[in-house]
Amino acid sequence: MMKKHRKPLTAAIVFLLTAGLLLSACTRSEESGGPAAGSSDKGGTQAEAGEQIKLRLTLWGAPNEIAVNKKVIARFEAEHPNVKVELQQIPTDYDTKLTTMVAGNDEPDVAMMESATIAFPLAEQGKFLNLQEFLDKDSEIKADTLVPNITYSSEPGNIIGIAPGPESFTLFYNEDVFKEAGLTPPPSKVSEAWTWEQFVDTAKKLTLDNKGRNADDPNFDPKNIKQYGVNPGNWWGAYSSFIFSNGGDFVSPDGKTFALNQPEAVEALQNIADLINKYHVAPSPLQAKNIPATNVALQTRKVAMVIDGQWNTSTLAESKVHFNVGVLPVMKKPATTVVCAMFSIFKSTKHPQESWELLKALIDPDASIEMLTYGTWMPSLKDWYTDDALLSKWAVNQPSRPSGYKDAVIDVVLNHSHATPTGYVKNFNKIMDIVNPAMDNVWLGKTTAKEAMDSIAAKAQAQVQGRRDVK
CATH class of the missing domain: 3.40.190.10 (Periplasmic binding protein-like II)
Structure with a gap:
């Protein structure tokens, strides 16, 4: 790809x-x-006829x-x-x-x-x-x-x-899993997109422990899950769509301020972390190591839904799994990150x-x-x-x-x-070198997104150098 x-x-x-x-x-x-080849005088560097x-x-x-x-x-x-x-x-x-x-x-x-x-x-x-x-x-x-x-x-x-x-990023799902569970599959139209709450509710019903009980069952065993409702991914490419959907960003509109500690971004990050640690419908980073690639994960029913890049359609088609795609759930407005x-x-x-x-x-x-x-x-x-x-x-x-x-x-x-934030956020990698370890603790349930982002805000701010999309 x-x-x-x-x-x-x-x-x-x-x-x-x-x-x-x-x-x-x-x-x-x-x-x-003479002057460097390829200078602004393009006519002088163009090949002569023949x-x-x-x-x-x-x-x-x-x-x-x-x-x-x-x-x-x-x-x-x-x-x-x-x-x-x-x-x-x-x-x-x-x-x-x-x-x-x-x-x-x-x-x-x-x-x-x-x-x-x-x-x-x-x-x-x-x-x-x-x-x-x-x-x-x-x-x-x-x-x-x-x-x-x-x-x-x-x-x-x-x-x-x-x-x-x-x-771009989208919501992949196994059609057979939804059919067998008697659930309506994810909508494909933006006008019908799930709210975050509807998305969570569906993921609960699709998360099964080793005795077939879903996450809504009071006897559900979160330590022995055989099928997760969703694998949302925990790298910036996957979660950035939800930061943008919730009105947040990695830096402020003027490029002067670190913004992942602002309410819009924090809420989005916490919502994703709650899938793991509060609702038990998504694998933790440690559990995700045992989850295969998207096509295999859906084919083998390790997960019912996956948030991943559209490029996965090729391997999903080759796997012969009955898959489809739905629009990403919406927090405040529809959004997908282009990489x-x-x-x-x-x-x-x-x-x-x-x-x-x-x-x-x-x-x-x-x-x-x-x-x-x-x-x-x-x-x-x-x-x-x-x-x-x-x-x-x-x-x-x-x-x-x-x-x-x-x-x-x-x-x-x-x-x-x-x-993609890599295109407009200056010094993006250096900022994320500080953010990523803090977010690891959020995914592991050791701290909240707000606590994590507040704790590294000063260090991240020191790496903020502006935006390329503003003068």
Whole structure:
């Protein structure tokens, strides 16, 4: 899948980035015989007619994703016969290896980047072209033709990356479990979304101990649970949707204040913790270690519902489990967090226009139709969600797109999605390095969300550096 989670930058990576900046400053203009290639004068760097040029692309991905990207490249080369693309797949330690390349003045033309790790440190060093300038001039694609929340900006007006499509969070469930329990399944339409209380009530009825008693039964044994009502996940990607749903955020609107200790965020976090420790309908972090991946968990009935990324539709379809998707329960307003990798163009490219055309090819839904129908990816362009003919290519009559998918996923992405905090919260990883250990104690029931967030507020505040989406 395109989405990828990695550990925060290490000191070594930061050192290499700094070294790379110094080395680049010393050598780039000398090597190019003038101003840095890929400067704002894009016309002077565009390939002459008939010139044979070579672009280098770095990315990561599962084997089926790499296979699709190879087809994208072949199609691109056929349409641009004077351009050859060297695909450099980096399956492991991507950040470290790319950072070493940057430090060695060996940058690719186009690279897949992760917003939570090295993309923004590189952007702050001026490593990427501003893609807003290309969008403004392009006749085929504009900013408003893209799905919401799939562009990443270092500041308003400076887009450093565009994703090949969004990835959102939704509520997966085993249809057979609901049918056998005689319960109405989760609604797919936002207008019919469960309240949090309705969600909890249903999860209680679906949580069974080893004697078949549900969590509403006075004799229910919470120490011997064979089927949990829900696995909500306990990392920021999963719980952020509920923080946003409740009107909260990770930092204040002006970016000056740590906000996870504010009432809206605290209530959302406590609600999720209560699923574990108060209602016993969700596994604790320790118990979750014995819960398999989403597709297996639903297939084997370890859980009845799972809150997870839409990319799981591919493996769920392969598992032949009778699954469907419902809209996430609503606290105050519907919301889902969009997370996705991006493609960026390094400023050092000698061929910015051709690099832009390659980036466009990489995010073209038509070229990646196999991954769309498989279920791992979603399209980057709005009309693939609203035009019936285009929608039928990937989201209709597909095993990976069950009956609730259009309402619960597509409509929510278009109308109720929220940008990933890694994209707009500066210094996000450092803030979460402080938040995560405190939240571990909340999930374990050792403290309340308010106590935990208040206890680390001063330390977290010291790491707050602002927002990228405000001037």
